[in-house]
Amino acid sequence: MSKSGGGSVAVENRxxxxxxxxxAGVDRKERSVPAGGRVFVxxxxxxxxxxxxxxxxxxxxxSTASWNVTALGGRA
Known part of the structure; x- marks a missing residue:
């Protein structure tokens, strides 16, 4: 996923x-996504x-996991 401009990118655990x-970019980081939750990149x-x-x-x-990657105009 990539992001340009001024929005937010979120990964939602469905x-x-x-x-x-x-x-990963200059450095590499990770974060757990809770069940039914989301993490903003x-x-x-x-x-x-x-x-x-x-x-x-x-x-x-x-293998049955599902998620969405969403580009948002801003955070709710």
Whole structure:
């Protein structure tokens, strides 16, 4: 997922599965996404490196897990 402009990007855990969001740019950080909850990518505090994008992904060991990645105009 990538982000440009002034919105927010959120990962929402739509299942009860354990999952983690990872983002890498200048550094790499991760955060658990609670069941039924969401994590905002900017809360991880990872910055893109000069000339390179910010890469993020979702990791889970549950093959039935489901999630949404949403670009929002702002936070509710």
């Amino acid at each position: 299942s009860g599965a354990k999952m983690t969001v990872y983002c 900017e809360d991880l505090g990872v910055r893109a490196s000069a000339g390179s994008p910010l890469f993020c992904g979702v990791v889970t060991s549950d």
